C-alpha cells in the first residue's frame with residue numbers, strides 16, 4: 001500500500017485519505033523511473049564531459065612529460081648535427097690540408113646512409129615525424145662512426161709526419177752566435193791543399209776549435225771515426241732517406257750506434273784531416289745523393305738572413321778542405 005494522500009469529500013464535508021492502487025500506482029511508478037533514468041543519464045554524461053577521470057589526468061601528465069622530452073631530444077640531435085659538421089669541416093679543410101692528405105669526400109661519408117632496414121617502415125605511416133627523426137639520428141650515428149675512423153687515420157698520419165719532421169735535418173749544426181763565417185761553398189771549388197778543382201759537397205762553417213756541434217735532426221750515429229780526408233767525422237742516419245756528416249771535429253761526444261735528438265751535442269769543431277783551418281765541414285744527403293745543406297737552415301734563420309745566404313751561394317768561394 002502507497003503513501004496516504006487526502007481528498008475533499010463534499011458528502012461528508014471532510015478531507016478523507018485515499019490510496020493509489022492498481023493502474024494509477026503503476027503509471028506513477030513508471031513516470032518516476034523514467035524521470036530518474038533521464039536525470040541519471042544526463043548527470044553521467046555531464047560528469048564525463050566536464051570532469052577527467054584520475055586515469056585521464058595521469059595520462060595527460062605523462063603526455064606533457066613526453067612532449068617536453070621529445071622537444072629536448074630534437075634539440076640535442078640538432079646540436080650534435082651542427083657539432084659534427086664543424087668537425088667534418090676541420091677534418092677536410094684544416095687537418096688533412098696541413099698533413100698533405102686528401103679530404104674524405106662526400107661519397108665515402110655518405111656510403112651506407114639510408115640503406116638500413118633497422119627502422120620499421122610502418123612507423124612512416126603511423127608516426128611520420130618520429131620516423132623522419134629516427135632516420136636523421138641513424139644518419140648522424142653513421143657519420144660520427146666515419147669521423148671517428150677518419151680521426152684515427154689523421155692520428156696515424158700525424159705520428160708519421162711528426163717522426164719525419166723530427167728526423168729531417170732542419171737546423172744549423174753550429175749556433176749563429178759562435179759562427180764566425182759561413183762558406184757557402186757547395187759545388188765545384190778549388191781545393192787549397194790538394195791544389196786542384198774538385199766537387200765540394202758540403203758547407204764550411206768557420207768557428208773556434210771546441211765550438212759545440214749539434215745534431216741537425218733525430219737519428220742514429222752510423223759512424224764516428226777518423227778518416228784521412230774528413231779527420232774526425234760523424235755520420236748520422238736520420239731515416240726517411242736523410243743522412244748528415246760532420247767533419248774535421250776535434251772531439252766526439254757520441255759513439256757509433258747511439259740515438260740522438262735534434263739539437264743534441266754530438267762533437268766539437270776542430271781542424272783534423274785535410275783542413276786548412278778550424279771549421280766544420282757539413283754535408284746533407286737525401287736518398288744517397290748530396291744536396292745543398294743551405295736548403296735545410298730555415299728553422300734558425302730569419303727571412304733576410306736566409307735570402308742573404310742564397311745570394312752568397314751563387315758566388316764563388318774557396319773551400320777550407
Ligand SMILES: [Zn+2]
Pocket residue numbers: 200202203204280281282319320321
Ligand atoms: Zn768543406
